Structures are given as C-alpha cells and as structure tokens.
Amino acid sequence: MAVKEINNQAVLEKLQTKFADAIFNVSEPHEFLTLTTTKDKIIDVVQFLYNDDELKFRFLTDICGIHYPEQELPLGVIYHLHSLTNNVRIRIKVFLPEHAPRIASLTGLFLGANWMERETYDFFGIIFEGHPDLRRILNVDDMVAFPMRKEFPLEDPNRTDKNDDYFGR
Amino acid sequence: MSDIKMVEAPPGIEGAGFFATSLDKAVGLARSYSLWPLPFATSCCGIEFMATMGAHYDLARFGAERLSFSPRQADLLMVMGTIAKKMAPVLRQVYLQMAEPRWVMAVGACASSGGIFDTYSVLQGIDEIIPVDVYVPGCPPRPEGIIDGLNRIQELVQNESLRRRDSEEYKQLLAKYGIQ
Numbered sequence A: 001m002a003v004k005e006i007n008n009q010a011v012l013e014k015l016q017t018k019f020a021d022a023i024f025n026v027s028e029p030h031e032f033l034t035l036t037t038t039k040d041k042i043i044d045v046v047q048f049l050y051n052d053d054e055l056k057f058r059f060l061t062d063i064c065g066i067h068y069p070e071q072e073l074p075l076g077v078i079y080h081l082h083s084l085t086n087n088v089r090i091r092i093k094v095f096l097p098e099h100a101p102r103i104a105s106l107t108g109l110f111l112g113a114n115w116m117e118r119e120t121y122d123f124f125g126i127i128f129e130g131h132p133d134l135r136r137i138l139n140v141d142d143m144v145a146f147p148m149r150k151e152f153p154l155e156d157p158n159r160t161d162k163n164d165d166y167f168g169r
Numbered sequence B: 001m002s003d004i005k006m007v008e009a010p011p012g013i014e015g016a017g018f019f020a021t022s023l024d025k026a027v028g029l030a031r032s033y034s035l036w037p038l039p040f041a042t043s044c045c046g047i048e049f050m051a052t053m054g055a056h057y058d059l060a061r062f063g064a065e066r067l068s069f070s071p072r073q074a075d076l077l078m079v080m081g082t083i084a085k086k087m088a089p090v091l092r093q094v095y096l097q098m099a100e101p102r103w104v105m106a107v108g109a110c111a112s113s114g115g116i117f118d119t120y121s122v123l124q125g126i127d128e129i130i131p132v133d134v135y136v137p138g139c140p141p142r143p144e145g146i147i148d149g150l151n152r153i154q155e156l157v158q159n160e161s162l163r164r165r166d167s168e169e170y171k172q173l174l175a176k177y178g179i180q
Helices: A008-023 A043-049 A113-124 B025-033 B044-054 B086-096 B108-113 B145-160 B169-174
Strands: A022-027 A033-038 A059-067 A075-083 A088-096 A102-104 A126-131 B013-015 B017-020 B037-041 B076-080 B103-107 B134-136
Touching: A008 A022, A008 A033, A008 A043, A043 A075, A043 A088, A043 A102, A059 A113, A088 A102, A113 B017, B025 B037, B025 B145, B037 B044, B037 B086, B044 B076, B044 B108, B044 B145, B076 B086, B076 B108, B103 B108, B103 B145, B108 B134, B134 B145
Parallel strands: A033 A088, A102 A126, B037 B076, B076 B103, B103 B134
Antiparallel strands: A022 A033, A059 A075, A075 A088, B013 B017
C-alpha cells in the first residue's frame, strides 16, 4: 500500500480551502510551515488539523507567548503541533491586543495544554478563557508583574553592589 | 613511620596523668572535628560538592562524615547553588529547623551574591534571608575551595566562646533577620 507523502504544501492547501482568509502571513523558515490566524478561529483550526484523516496533527509540542511592543497587536500566542504519523510539524501564531489579551483555551482538545497555558499566563499575562485552573506555575504566587513582557529595564539602575569599579574593570 | 597527622592539643596545663584546659577549647575541638553538614545543593556547585565528598577529596577526613539531608542533628548548613526567590522560604525554614549551635556556608557565586543571575527571580545572595559565616568564591569553586571553606568554619567553631549564642550581639543579628 503506497502511503501518500504529506508535505507542507498539502497541509497549507487543506487549511486554505477550509479557512480561506483566516490564514495569512504564511512562511516556511527552515522548511517549517508557519502561519498566522485569528483568535476566533484558532480552536477550529487546531481541531481541524487534529480530526483530518490525512493530516492527524495529534501531538501538541508547545504553547508559548511572545511580545513585540511595536506591533499593533503586540502579544502573541504560538502553537506548535506535530503529526507523528506523517512526521510533519506546523507552527500557528495568534496575535492579541495588549490591554485585554484573551483567547480561548485549548485544554478541551489537549490536556497537555493545561501547564503550557499556565506558563504563558505566568510570563505574558495572556488570559486563556475556559482554562480549568489558570494560576502561576513557575514564578512566586505573589508576583504582580508578567516578567517576559518587554516593559522592564534589564538592570536595576540603583544597584551599587555590582559596579565595575569593585572588580577592577 | 606513618604519615598520620594528629590534631594538636589545645593550650593547657599538662602534668603526670592529667591535662587541664578550658571547657571552651575542649568543646570547640570536639565540635570542629565532628561537624555534621546539611548540604543544600541546588545546582552546579552541588555537583562540585559531590566530588568533594567522593574518595579523591574525601570530606570525611575532616570529621564531616555524616552528611545529613535533614536539619535534625545537623550543625553546618552548606548552601550550594542558585537560590531562586521561590526557594528562599524553603531555605529559611531549613535554617530555622536546625538547632543551635549552627553555622552557614555559602558556596559559590550564586549562593553568595546571586552570581551571574542578576534577575527578578533569583535571590541576590542568601545573606538577605539568613546569617552567613563563610563565603566560598568561585563559579563553581573547586573541591579544594570547598574544603578550605570547611576549614575556615572549623576555625570559627574552635574559637567560639560557649556563650556567644547567648550574647546580645548575636541576638541582635538574628533579630535583624527576623529570627527569634
């Protein structure tokens, strides 16, 4: 039985016939299919990739966040999916506004999304609606900031104990 | 002739069949050659310490034979590695659970000052939460460095008066850290 080789082009064609305008900014850095979608469509897109008989993207590699302060929609959530049957990967990005970054949770489809979304909330403050237990996972509980957002100086300007003069530099 | 080195007796009065010295000196001698360390190893310095415990460097030579991973009966807390702010209350609790007399050794740059991790999640030196007796520099320090640190602790132990921990100065030091 000849197994049909699934490549990036086939995956992209399937997505574009199904979702048309909701798929944009397509690129292939290092042969890694990367595309952007909207926050209303993300669950449908992942669900489609999961259910499709040919594609079978049934492994969630990672969910993480990103912050581009100069963009109109500065906060991003990035999903990495892997089809173990076809050995194909896909990266899906969704961008959100800074003042109320809300997006639907993926925990209904992948239980593993639970901790990944908690981490993304912990560092970027992105609210995942429908998450069963959205609280910090790595940082101390009483922290008020979201430390991976690019809104902090890299060093405390008032520190004196790490001046170069003390080290003969 | 064997190469075994004996510890020198403390200064005292020696006569036929007796030897008299001060209680401080005798107790200090006994304590310093039977330190029971509690290794609080969180990262690379902890690995270096494992080498110190191994046969080649053999920490047991100094009487620090029983390394306990419990505060019970331990008298030397060795903090080795990065202490994140989330770990700080744990470290403090371990220190509070140790009985007096207790000594603390900060091994390596991270435990002493936060090291290269000048960042929001790392405690910039354990002396922000517990008093420290000896700092061992290095990133990570070689086993010789850790042994040198232990020898410094032994010197402190030998020369400490029995009443130091009842002194006003010591109580003020602990009060500074909010320890009763």
